Amino acid sequence: MLLLAYLKVAIKNPAARLFLIPVLIGCSLCVHGQVRIGSDRVCAPCIRAHMEFLASDAMRGxxxxxxxxxxxxxxxxSELRAYGIEPAGDSGGYLQRATLVRRKLTGPPQITFKGPNGASVTWNYGKEFLV
Known part of the structure; x- marks a missing residue:
């Protein structure tokens, strides 16, 4: 019960979040002690635990x-390392840097096409279409 109260506070407090992440990773490593590496069986609760953490509100999207x-x-x-998978990222690690390109719109998005009678039809984002 005390842990649940701490989690509610930790998600709102950035400093507490830094403490929470290693604790969660440590807990996940405890689960790996119960599973044989190289086992041909899939541990459904283990997969669910990883998915729930990565999809949780604590990760903020x-x-x-x-x-x-x-x-x-x-x-x-850290999970790949625990399974003994060789790193293939930058500098011998698991992570790889990539350049992101961000575009800025110069105006509201529009789609223009020819209607059935050949006349030009323009749809405006938010009115006639949504993405």
């Missing part, structure tokens, strides 16, 4: 090039 994405990638890298 893991947007591209965010701190939360780095935390998720580091978590996955």
């Amino acid at each position: 893991r947007g591209s090039a965010t701190h939360d994405e780095l935390v998720a990638a580091t978590y996955i890298a």
Whole structure:
């Protein structure tokens, strides 16, 4: 019960979040002590635990090039290391840097096409279409 109360506070407090992440990773490593490496059986509860952590609100969506994405990638890298998978990323690690290109719109998105009678039809984003 005390842990649940701490988790509610930790998600809101950035300093506590830094403590929470290693604790969660440590807990996941305890689970690996119960599973044989190289086993031909899939541990459904183990997979669910990893998925629930990575999809949790604590990860705040893991947007591209965010701190939360780095935390998720580091978590996955630690799991790969625990399974004995050789790293193939930058500098002999599991992570690989990539350049992101971000585009900015110069105006509201529009789609223009020819209608059935050959007349030009324009749809505006938010009115006639959504993406």
